[in-house]
């Protein structure tokens with residue numbers, strides 16, 4: 001064989017329209033897993049910096065000058081934060097439900113229904129996310 | 143001496159749910175036939191009667207100037223009832239362009255030589271009905287393998303992986319030929335490995351696997367399935383099974399599988415590849431678990 005042609009990885013993600021359920025589940029699981037890690041570190045950063053500057057003095061909390069309390073209240077007043085919270089819930093719920101699906105797959109249970117269980121996780125995630133909207137968006141203006 | 147014949151031994155149908163034979167693809171097709179799904183099929187066929195089929199075929203030939211840059215050629219092939227993708231490219235080759243190159247042999251999904259990438263999915267040319275596909279039908283060589291010419295890809299890496307799992311029966315105490323003894327397998331055990339033994343080495347699964355594409359050393363679904371066939375065979379000794387699991391649990395073995403199910407989706411022989419890989423993962427863990 002003198003020469004051959006390598007088409008590279010064009011088939012991988014350029015062909016996303018041809019992906020099947022199992023592949024989508026894998027991509028979403030990776031994505032949500034790393035989103036959760038990202039959130040975890042942001043969360044720690046926000047809390048630890050505001051705790052460091054906080055006095056914890058009940059009188060200051062009462063007077064609304066405690067840094068920790070004001071930081072969190074300030075964040076919760078932002079509409080974008082409320083939207084991101086809904087997003088975080090969606091990401092976490094999907095990761096958990098699909099994580100349970102993957103645990104079943106690892107145990108060899110119901111592998112014939114792996115596509116259906118993926119669709120079920122998607123639908124359940126959607127339902128839970130929509131149901132959470134009133135709670136997350138209450139008492140905030142745009 | 144009594145001439146009375148011994149009652150032939152009858153075998154009970156296996157009840158173990160592990161035995162995949164229970165709902166075989168054939169049963170499924172029979173059920174479909176009864177429920178009338180097949181009528182729909184013949185309707186689709188009738189619709190195409192007398193029409194031509196538009197196929198777009200990947201072309202590449204390093205030795206011909208003008209074909210060194212890959213391109214797609216269009217062919218319009220007269221449709222015939224029951225026409226497969228392989229029939230269509232064969233017609234195009236025989237009638238329009240004799241240089242069109244692809245592998246094929248048995249034309250009945252047995253030899254495994256004509257796996258192509260048809261409309262974005264790895265399929266066997268001879269097992270894929272044209273009437274089931276959207277037109278134009280795009281026919282390409284298998285992804286993630288080097289293209290040698292047109293639809294022909296280099297399969298040597300795939301074969302290397304298949305051989306890496308020692309795909310042959312190994313047993314120390316093979317019965318003596320002179321005793322005319324047989325090495326029997328229990329019907330239950332035969333059922334267990336039945337699906338895994340159907341592989342025709344077409345390479346569709348390996349080509350569909352995103353992990354195999356990124357990790358050239360990954361054994362791949364077909365080789366792991368081949369190993370499953372022997373590892374699950376009761377006639378091999380425990381030591382040999384351990385030896386097989388040691389091959390499978392190495393860095394580029396079963397643990398690379400991320401359960402994307404692409405291989406199971408494309409396998410033309412309906413082998414539950416992901417299921418077999420997962421079972422071997424559990425076997426590998428069980429072998430290493432020690433409670434003391």
Ligand code: HEM
Pocket residue numbers: 029030032033034036037040095096097098099100102103400
């Ligand atoms: C009940 C909660 C959770 C369940 C059931 C769960 C389940 C799983 C499972 C089964 C996997 C392995 C996926 C595979 O086999 O390919 C996984 C991967 C992962 N999880 Fe979770 N998980 C949970 C919560 C979390 C949380 C809270 C985080 C982050 C803080 C997280 C981050 C990740 C990451 C980064 C991966 C690796 C993704 C990858 O690159 O493949 N998970 N999870």
Ligand code: SF4
Pocket residue numbers: 340341342343344345346347348363364367408409410411412413415
């Ligand atoms: S396991 Fe299926 S897809 Fe893979 S090589 Fe064998 S027959 Fe082809």
Ligand code: FES
Pocket residue numbers: 246247248249250251252253254255256266267268269
């Ligand atoms: S020609 Fe033999 S499998 Fe298709």
